[in-house]
Each structure stands twice: as structure tokens, then as C-alpha cells.
Amino acid sequence: xxxxxxxxxxxxxxxxxxxxxxxxxxxxxxxxxxxxxxxxxxxxxxxxxxxxxxxxxxxxxxxxxxxxxxxxxxxxxxxxxxxxxxxxxxxxxxxx
Amino acid sequence: xxxxxxxxxxxxxxxxxxxxxxxxxxxxxxxxxxxxxxxxxxxxxxxxxxxxxxxxxxxxxxxxxxxxxxxxxxxxxxxxxxxxxxxxxxxxxxxx
DNA sequence: CCAACATATGAACAGATGTTCATGCTATTC
DNA sequence: GAATAGCATGAACATCTGTTCATATGTTGG
Numbered sequence: 123x124x125x126x127x128x129x130x131x132x133x134x135x136x137x138x139x140x141x142x143x144x145x146x147x148x149x150x151x152x153x154x155x156x157x158x159x160x161x162x163x164x165x166x167x168x169x170x171x172x173x174x175x176x177x178x179x180x181x182x183x184x185x186x187x188x189x190x191x192x193x194x195x196x197x198x199x200x201x202x203x204x205x206x207x208x209x210x211x212x213x214x215x216x217x218x
Numbered sequence: 219x220x221x222x223x224x225x226x227x228x229x230x231x232x233x234x235x236x237x238x239x240x241x242x243x244x245x246x247x248x249x250x251x252x253x254x255x256x257x258x259x260x261x262x263x264x265x266x267x268x269x270x271x272x273x274x275x276x277x278x279x280x281x282x283x284x285x286x287x288x289x290x291x292x293x294x295x296x297x298x299x300x301x302x303x304x305x306x307x308x309x310x311x312x313x314x
Numbered sequence: 315c316c317a318a319c320a321t322a323t324g325a326a327c328a329g330a331t332g333t334t335c336a337t338g339c340t341a342t343t344c
Numbered sequence: 345g346a347a348t349a350g351c352a353t354g355a356a357c358a359t360c361t362g363t364t365c366a367t368a369t370g371t372t373g374g
Binding site: 154156166167169170171173174186188189190191 | 349350351352353
């Protein structure tokens with residue numbers, strides 16, 4: 123798999139609204155699965171499914187703490203990409 | 219449509235390998251549809267279909283010049299996002 | 315105007331993707 | 345150690361998406 127496909131894979135993961143909300147929910151601080159489900163309004167099962175994909179692509183990292191598992195955005199690249207396109211989206215809204 | 223869905227829409231567009239190659243092909247300088255097709259190895263028809271989506275989302279801008287139409291990445295946000303995740307992908311490869 | 319060239323569009327199809335429902339697994343508390 | 349809380353997993357399904365093939369649209373040169 124070449125770089126382009128790796129990149130595309132990451133973008134595709136961020137390209138689903140539910141998954142994007144999950145990512146944004148744990149952008150700044152680790153959040154438990156339950157908290158993410160509550161924050162995003164998605165079912166626990168769905169959140170878990172998505173987290174698995176995000177974890178497999180190393181976009182988030184999860185650590186177990188007693189019964190709960192806390193997930194957080196993997197690194198600064200991910201955070202930067204999200205913040206960057208957030209600005210772009212904001213500008214799009216303003217100009218249309 | 220809220221910001222998250224706008225963002226997700228853009229990410230989804232970048233999340234297809236063919237479309238990502240098209241975007242990368244016209245990242246730095248405007249390229250004709252034919253040139254993009256040649257550079258990416260995709261058919262003219264397919265490239266045109268994808269360019270329509272990218273144009274609709276304002277990720278690229280196209281200007282007609284005689285018989286050809288030249289497309290280029292819309293702005294610096296788009297370029298930054300792509301370059302940023304390229305670095306991320308490169309690091310991923312190195313560390314696995 | 316006609317022929318050619320470059321790009322755009324439409325229909326149709328196979329394969330991928332997000333979601334739900336039900337169930338399994340791990341860790342804790344009593 | 346049974347019961348419960350929190351999370352993960354599997355199957356199944358409807359929908360969406362990328363691609364191809366054929367054809368239309370627009371543009372330039374003779």
C-alpha cells in the first residue's frame with residue numbers, strides 16, 4: 123500500500139460525520155466510550171465499532187482504566203489536520 | 219447542514235485514492251483534465267466525474283482556457299491539510 | 315459549417331460502508 | 345462467585361459510492 127492509499131484511508135475515516143464527531147470529542151482530552159457516545163448522540167455499539175477502525179488506523183489511542191477505556195486523538199498531526207479543515211469549513215460557511 | 223457535516227464532506231472527498239491523486243496532481247500548479255488523467259492513470263471520464271465533486275465542494279477551482287480546462291487546488295487550507303496528513307502518513311510508514 | 319479535440323454528463327452495476335440488534339467478554343462490587 | 349457495568353464483536357441489511365461505457369456539449373481550425 124503506497125502513501126496515497128494510506129492517506130486516503132485516514133481521510134476516509136474522518137469523512138464520516140459520526141466518526142468525525144467521535145474524533146472531535148476526544149481531540150483535547152481522553153474520553154471514555156460512554157462519554158463519547160453521550161457527547162455524539164450515537165449508540166454505544168456504533169461508537170465502539172468506529173473506535174475500532176480509528177484505533178486500527180492509529181488516529182486514536184485507547185487505554186484501559188478499570189472498567190472504562192479512554193480514547194484520545196493520536197498525535198498533533200491529527201489534531202492539526204482537523205483544526206485546519208475546521209477553519210476552512212468555517213470560511214466556506216462565511217463566504218456562501 | 220452544520221460544520222461537522224461540511225468538514226466530513228470534504229474529508230470524504232479526499233478519502234478516495236483516485237480523488238486524492240487528482241487533488242495532489244493539481245496541488246501546486248493548474249493542470250488540464252487530460253494531464254490529470256495521464257498523471258493519475260485514471261480515465262478521462264472518471265477524472266471529470268471526480269472533478270465535478272471536488273469543484274462542487276470548492277476543493278478545486280477550474281478555469282477554461284481555449285479547449286482545455288485547468289484545475290488547481292482551491293486554497294492554502296486545502297494544501298496545508300494535504301501536506302499535513304502526508305507527513306503523518308510518512309511517519310506512520312516509518313514507525314510500522 | 316464540418317471535423318477534431320477536450321471535457322462533461324447520464325445510466326447502470328458491483329462492491330463497499332454505516333447502522334442496528336443481539337450477544338460475548340472483561341473487570342469490579344457485594 | 346454471582347451480578348452488574350462498560351466495552352467489544354458478529355451477522356445482516358439497506359444505502360451509498362466508484363467505475364465503466366456510451367453519448368452529449370462546447371471549442372477551435374480549415
